Amino acid sequence: MEKKGFVSSEDGKNKNFPVGMRVLAVDDSATCLRTLEELLLRCKYHVTKTMESRKALELLREKSNMFDLVISDVEMPDTDGFKLLEIGLEMDLPVIMLSSHSDHDSVMKGIIHGACDYLIKPVSLKELQNIWQHVVKKNIGSYKKIIGPSRQLPPSSESDLATSGSKKRKEKVNDSGDEDDSDRDDEDGDGSEQDGEESSTRKKPRVVWSQELHQKFVNAVQQLGLDKAVPKKILDFMNIDGLTRENVASHLQKYRLYLKKIDEGQQQNMSSDAFGTRDSSYYHMAQLDGLRDYTSTRQLPSSSLLSRSHLTKFHPSVYPSINLQGINSSSFNSQNSSSSGNLFGTYQRTLFPRSQSVNVSPLEPLQFSTAKSSSYMGDYKSIGDRPIVGSSFLDNRMSFGSSSTSFPSASSNNNLMLQANNYTQPLHRASDGNHQSCLEGSLSNSVSPNMSADGLSTRFPSNSWQGNLKTNRFPSNSLPLNHHGFGHDQVTYPGNGLGDCSSLVSGGGEMQCETPLLGDFMQNMNTLDASKWEEQNCNMMNTSFGNVEYPLPAGDNMVFRDNNNVTRSKGLDDSLMMSPIEDGDGQEYVGKLTMLDHEMNSGKPENVLVDNQHDVFDDIMNEMMKQDENNGMVSVATRFGLDSFPPP
DNA sequence: ACGGTAATAT
DNA sequence: TATATTACCG
Numbered sequence: 318m319e320k321k322g323f324v325s326s327e328d329g330k331n332k333n334f335p336v337g338m339r340v341l342a343v344d345d346s347a348t349c350l351r352t353l354e355e356l357l358l359r360c361k362y363h364v365t366k367t368m369e370s371r372k373a374l375e376l377l378r379e380k381s382n383m384f385d386l387v388i389s390d391v392e393m394p395d396t397d398g399f400k401l402l403e404i405g406l407e408m409d410l411p412v413i414m415l416s417s418h419s420d421h422d423s424v425m426k427g428i429i430h431g432a433c434d435y436l437i438k439p440v441s442l443k444e445l446q447n448i449w450q451h452v453v454k455k456n457i458g459s460y461k462k463i464i465g466p467s468r469q470l471p472p473s474s475e476s477d478l479a480t481s482g483s484k485k486r487k488e489k490v491n492d493s494g495d496e497d498d499s500d501r502d503d504e505d506g507d508g509s510e511q512d513g514e515e516s517s518t519r520k521k522p523r524v525v526w527s528q529e530l531h532q533k534f535v536n537a538v539q540q541l542g543l544d545k546a547v548p549k550k551i552l553d554f555m556n557i558d559g560l561t562r563e564n565v566a567s568h569l570q571k572y573r574l575y576l577k578k579i580d581e582g583q584q585q586n587m588s589s590d591a592f593g594t595r596d597s598s599y600y601h602m603a604q605l606d607g608l609r610d611y612t613s614t615r616q617l618p619s620s621s622l623l624s625r626s627h628l629t630k631f632h633p634s635v636y637p638s639i640n641l642q643g644i645n646s647s648s649f650n651s652q653n654s655s656s657s658g659n660l661f662g663t664y665q666r667t668l669f670p671r672s673q674s675v676n677v678s679p680l681e682p683l684q685f686s687t688a689k690s691s692s693y694m695g696d697y698k699s700i701g702d703r704p705i706v707g708s709s710f711l712d713n714r715m716s717f718g719s720s721s722t723s724f725p726s727a728s729s730n731n732n733l734m735l736q737a738n739n740y741t742q743p744l745h746r747a748s749d750g751n752h753q754s755c756l757e758g759s760l761s762n763s764v765s766p767n768m769s770a771d772g773l774s775t776r777f778p779s780n781s782w783q784g785n786l787k788t789n790r791f792p793s794n795s796l797p798l799n800h801h802g803f804g805h806d807q808v809t810y811p812g813n814g815l816g817d818c819s820s821l822v823s824g825g826g827e828m829q830c831e832t833p834l835l836g837d838f839m840q841n842m843n844t845l846d847a848s849k850w851e852e853q854n855c856n857m858m859n860t861s862f863g864n865v866e867y868p869l870p871a872g873d874n875m876v877f878r879d880n881n882n883v884t885r886s887k888g889l890d891d892s893l894m895m896s897p898i899e900d901g902d903g904q905e906y907v908g909k910l911t912m913l914d915h916e917m918n919s920g921k922p923e924n925v926l927v928d929n930q931h932d933v934f935d936d937i938m939n940e941m942m943k944q945d946e947n948n949g950m951v952s953v954a955t956r957f958g959l960d961s962f963p964p965p
Numbered sequence: 966a967c968g969g970t971a972a973t974a975t
Numbered sequence: 976t977a978t979a980t981t982a983c984c985g
Contacts, residue, residue, distance in 0.1 A: 523978060567978060
């Protein structure tokens with residue numbers, strides 16, 4: 318029966334790959350099994366069949382390495398397909414479920430349980446001809462090496478994403494022409510389109526406009542000039558593999574809308590609201606939006622923004638807006654609804670650390686998403702008004718989840734995060750060389766994903782951009798790309814806003830990374846010299862992230878006390894508002910945000926203090942809760958006057 | 966062919 | 976929801 322590793326895991330060796338692929342076919346119906354076998358044979362696979370699921374189990378347990386893939390009926394006496402699926406997965410084999418039930422739930426169940434595909438009977442030859450891709454996927458790493466280079470070609474490659482089609486099909490089963498099969502409709506009805514290349518999911522992956530990506534987009538736009546920034550040029554500029562002109566056009570469309578809104582807002586003097594846009598939709602943009610900053614076209618005076626009158630709740634993510642530039646309107650935008658989200662996110666994360674893959678965990682995000690903050694956080698009422706939008710939650714998670722854990726690569730630059738069903742394909746490409754120093758790349762990819770993915774997502778509901786702290790203040794051209802001075806924008810923060818960023822702490826002279834408060838972070842920046850800054854960043858990235866613990870409170874200013882009783886506030890406020898918050902203990906707070914660039918540059922440190930860590934979430938939470946009611950959000954909010962934002 | 970936009974789909 | 980796709984128009 319089996320030959321030796323045809324396809325086995327690592328190979329790629331096999332030249333005629335799918336040919337000879339060892340398939341274990343299981344179906345309790347003799348007829349079905351025969352048909353299946355026949356079709357599999359036509360595909361030139363090597364077939365091992367059995368009508369007894371138990372037998373199949375044995376085979377798998379004993380000789381899993383004799384198979385490359387398992388295709389099994391779901392409904393069987395004795396051990397059903399799911400059991401087999403389970404075992405198959407244990408063996409790390411791709412398992413395809415077969416069933417005559419095409420209802421959503423059945424399919425969902427199969428997929429959720431890990432089936433790499435769920436085929437509805439009668440199965441067509443066409444479908445079987447493509448199953449080999451699941452084998453490839455399982456061992457994607459090894460295949461990548463082989464194929465990799467080719468696809469990576471640079472420039473405007475739209476390769477990956479765009480093509481839904483198959484591009485690299487390389488050797489496929491010989492089409493032996495058949496498809497003919499008379500029977501079997503080819504129905505593609507369910508969308509089984511054919512090719513699926515390696516992603517089992519044959520759908521075109523969606524581009525996830527992560528902060529990083531957005532940032533690149535923004536940079537591109539800046540460089541090109543707003544007026545000249547057309548999709549194609551932006552695309553070229555970004556030079557991201559797989560990104561299509563359409564993707565860019567679409568994003569551009571949104572971006573422009575966002576800018577427009579801002580303008581309107583400003584013109585009308587509506588600061589808060591305007592941006593406001595309460596559309597959460599634009600948040601992201603806000604943060605990154607480098608243009609405005611640079612252009613300064615219309616920025617709101619910070620003062621206005623700050624007016625306390627309106628803000629109610631600030632969103633952490635916002636603050637970050639470090640772009641600040643003074644906080645321009647844009648920064649504000651970002652906030653909104655999510656504020657509460659952050660908190661949640663935090664907690665959530667804490668509570669449920671990573672976990673779930675497809676299924677959501679218990680508390681889950683979903684809840685958050687819909688629910689208002691209050692639900693989870695009962696305690697946090699103050700914050701709680703806004704709805705959290707977490708739509709992306711799942712998606713994000715999925716996308717990042719796997720890779721997220723590692724921060725590692727710092728430099729990744731042009732990756733797209735795609736969302737596929739649950740499979741993410743990061744496309745990688747060359748580094749862009751331009752801007753953004755290390756920070757950027759690394760942070761965003763690594764960190765943000767984590768955060769968001771894991772559960773944090775709730776924090777920033779809409780996630781994608783929000784989190785960005787990035788500061789892009791300078792046009793890239795103008796900016797010094799690397800180096801000291803933190804002036805440049807490059808600092809991107811990873812993901813989600815504050816939380817992600819860890820702040821640097823300067824402890825006696827040296828800096829360490831601590832918690833991620835923006836405030837802290839910013840301040841530190843001030844404090845530090847430029848040169849150091851760089852270093853730190855690096856550190857931060859590495860180190861801090863690891864710890865990233867809590868995000869920042871959504872409320873901006875929340876003051877926390879750590880175990881030591883040190884209080885800290887996080888959030889903007891201080892600097893911005895200039896009104897520091899004090900907490901009862903009289904400790905100081907640490908984080909202020911210094912938002913302005915110039916300030917930063919000028920190096921005025923305000924106070925920085927950092928305490929460190931609140932590792933313990935519990936503590937934090939408790940604190941938050943307590944404070945919440947009093948200060949936390951409110952205070953901040955008040956300061957900022959964001960009240961209006963968040964709509965109820 | 967491309968760009969912009971709006972509507973609509975996923 | 977965010978993004979993609981489509982259709983129209985210039």
